[in-house]
Amino acid sequence: MNNQAKLFKTENYFEPFNCDCVLRAKEVFDDYFEKGIILSYDFDHKKWETTNEYANISLFFNIPEFQYRRFYQSIFQLPYKEFIDYLKSFIVFSMKQHVLETLQLFLRDIKRIIKNTTKDTFLDLENISVIFPGLCIDFFSNLPCSDDIQLSQLLEQLDNKLTLNLQKRQKSKQQRQLAQFQSYFTFNDILNDYWSQTLSKKERLFYYPLYLWWQITAILPLRPREFLLIQRNCLTEKDGKYFLTLRRNIIKGRDRLVAHKISEDYTLNTYEITNSLASEIKTYLKLTENDNSTKLDTLFVTDPHYNRWGRRTGVNNRFLTYTNLNTILRYFFNEIISQKYGYQVNYFSFPARLDENEINLIHIGDTRHIAMINLIAEGASPVTAMLLAGHEDVTTSSHYFSNLSQFIECRSYQMYRKLTSKNTNYTISKRQPFYTAQGQYITLENKGRCYSPRFAKGDYSDCLKVISEHAELGACTSCPFYRKAGKDYFSMDKTFKKSVDEKAMVVDEAIRKVRQGKGHIEDIGEALLKLKTVSNTYQDYLNAKQLSLEENKSNG
Numbered sequence: 001m002n003n004q005a006k007l008f009k010t011e012n013y014f015e016p017f018n019c020d021c022v023l024r025a026k027e028v029f030d031d032y033f034e035k036g037i038i039l040s041y042d043f044d045h046k047k048w049e050t051t052n053e054y055a056n057i058s059l060f061f062n063i064p065e066f067q068y069r070r071f072y073q074s075i076f077q078l079p080y081k082e083f084i085d086y087l088k089s090f091i092v093f094s095m096k097q098h099v100l101e102t103l104q105l106f107l108r109d110i111k112r113i114i115k116n117t118t119k120d121t122f123l124d125l126e127n128i129s130v131i132f133p134g135l136c137i138d139f140f141s142n143l144p145c146s147d148d149i150q151l152s153q154l155l156e157q158l159d160n161k162l163t164l165n166l167q168k169r170q171k172s173k174q175q176r177q178l179a180q181f182q183s184y185f186t187f188n189d190i191l192n193d194y195w196s197q198t199l200s201k202k203e204r205l206f207y208y209p210l211y212l213w214w215q216i217t218a219i220l221p222l223r224p225r226e227f228l229l230i231q232r233n234c235l236t237e238k239d240g241k242y243f244l245t246l247r248r249n250i251i252k253g254r255d256r257l258v259a260h261k262i263s264e265d266y267t268l269n270t271y272e273i274t275n276s277l278a279s280e281i282k283t284y285l286k287l288t289e290n291d292n293s294t295k296l297d298t299l300f301v302t303d304p305h306y307n308r309w310g311r312r313t314g315v316n317n318r319f320l321t322y323t324n325l326n327t328i329l330r331y332f333f334n335e336i337i338s339q340k341y342g343y344q345v346n347y348f349s350f351p352a353r354l355d356e357n358e359i360n361l362i363h364i365g366d367t368r369h370i371a372m373i374n375l376i377a378e379g380a381s382p383v384t385a386m387l388l389a390g391h392e393d394v395t396t397s398s399h400y401f402s403n404l405s406q407f408i409e410c411r412s413y414q415m416y417r418k419l420t421s422k423n424t425n426y427t428i429s430k431r432q433p434f435y436t437a438q439g440q441y442i443t444l445e446n447k448g449r450c451y452s453p454r455f456a457k458g459d460y461s462d463c464l465k466v467i468s469e470h471a472e473l474g475a476c477t478s479c480p481f482y483r484k485a486g487k488d489y490f491s492m493d494k495t496f497k498k499s500v501d502e503k504a505m506v507v508d509e510a511i512r513k514v515r516q517g518k519g520h521i522e523d524i525g526e527a528l529l530k531l532k533t534v535s536n537t538y539q540d541y542l543n544a545k546q547l548s549l550e551e552n553k554s555n556g
Contacts, residue, residue, distance in 0.1 A: 021086070021089055022089050025088065025092045032260075037051060046061050047061070047062075048061075050100050051100075052265075054262070055101075055321075057101060058104070059103065059104055059107055061084055061087065063080075063083070064111070064114055072117075087107075091106075095260070097257065099260075102132065106131075106132045109130045109132055112128055112130070113125065116128050133162040136158050183360040188214070191211060194341075202304070205284075206304055206331075208287075212281065213227055215277055221368045221369075222367075222368060224364045225322070226266075228319060229266070229296065229319065231245065231298065232293065233245075235281050242272070243272055244273045244278075245269070245270045246270075248267050249266055250266060294319045295317065295319070305327075333345050346358065440453075441489070451483065455481070480537045480541065497538070500534055504531055506531070
């Protein structure tokens with residue numbers, strides 16, 4: 001038997017995994033009980049009720065006793081009761097490093113591993129779902145063990161699970177389909193048009209959280225919980241400008257301790273907002289001033305939500321929840337987008353291309369994604385994007401760059417639709433459009449074509465704006481108006497798209513080097529400036545192409 005002392009890591013020291021460890025865990029348990037984080041008063045209960053003020057989380061310690069005795073007791077040399085005590089101790093000591101939802105899922109992992117063990121699958125986890133194999137490794141590796149070979153086999157299986165989970169996580173971050181971006185823009189158009197109409201007070205109040213969710217999180221990349229926890233007194237005015245104060249999560253990333261208290265796990269950040277957005281927030285506050293406030297005193301009250309079905313808000317109501325907001329979103333897709341506007345909604349299977357009256361379902365967390373991309377497209381620095389998104393470091397934001405070319409394509413198409421429908425109030429971008437070529441060109445000495453209208457008139461101002469990669473002023477091959485011999489002006493889709501993607505990867509690499517201590521902040525700024533330039537050029541090119549196609553249809 002391996003009698004070497006096993007250790008549990010707590011906040012600042014290692015706790016021996018023995019009877020003293022359990023006694024210490026009970027003391028920590030009592031501390032959490034006094035703070036109102038653990039609601040159950042007895043360490044020995046099979047079920048602990050806990051709370052992080054946002055939600056109540058139940059921790060069940062109903063590990064299958066028969067399965068444990070049959071397969072694992074001989075390995076760990078621990079009676080069932082001691083195994084449960086050590087499991088509870090691990091949970092208590094881990095509450096400084098992990099949120100309660102994570103620990104709840106970890107408990108379910110342990111239960112599945114033991115419950116699904118059979119004689120034929122002993123120490124074989126291939127067909128057992130494990131969400132947090134890393135935590136399982138930490139726990140099992142600190143238990144006494146009579147057979148190091150069997151323990152190693154168990155830990156190797158969990159390590160394989162950990163590798164597979166990381167691979168799946170990377171795969172889920174692959175580029176999103178262009179159709180999904182089209183759905184974002186279409187949703188924006190429908191929501192704004194619907195909101196401009198005359199609505200009953202009851203209907204407007206029901207959808208108000210959804211409208212403000214879209215308006216706020218489409219420009220500030222908030223996590224859903226950060227949005228739902230906006231305080232009631234969130235709006236301030238100074239010198240004619242309005243500012244919105246938001247709670248931003250500070251427990252994401254490495255080495256961040258969890259307090260399970262909103263006041264400690266979130267920081268208050270203030271952002272300047274437009275007068276129109278401030279006006280909408282003030283209107284909502286005025287309309288709901290006579291409604292019951294939530295226990296967390298959040299911006300959004302719940303009475304208008306439950307009034308929809310003639311119900312009263314529950315006595316334990318703390319705030320408008322994620323489930324409530326998701327319900328509002330579903331009702332909007334069904335009653336407004338589908339029934340009122342006549343769109344076909346794809347709820348489950350998302351096609352790669354959408355018809356004119358078709359839209360994919362979007363999710364509550366999607367606005368964070370599109371807000372990040374819009375920030376980058378508008379020239380926001382990676383550091384600004386990092387702070388807005390609440391990331392621990394810049395590299396966790398960099399994967400958004402890979403979607404930039406698709407975003408530009410979709411935004412160009414939507415802007416074209418606005419212009420052709422004589423509705424020019426589309427303001428997702430603040431940049432002024434660049435003037436475009438008209439189809440005529442001048443043949444150059446190298447037989448290439450210059451489509452610059454100014455150059456054709458003897459004006460070299462377009463040439464003076466061009467600087468090549470090698471710092472050559474007026475380099476034709478780097479000019480957006482230059483085409484190779486025989487090439488039409490609108491034959492550069494793939495070239496522009498490739499250029500945007502390449503410049504985005506340069507930014508990504510610059511960020512990576514800085515984080516590794518091998519680069520300079522200035523390199524990020526320079527790379528981002530080049531990305532912004534080529535992105536703007538691609539946007540202008542696509543806008544001109546859409547208008548040219550429309551003119552050809554009209555003349556044809």
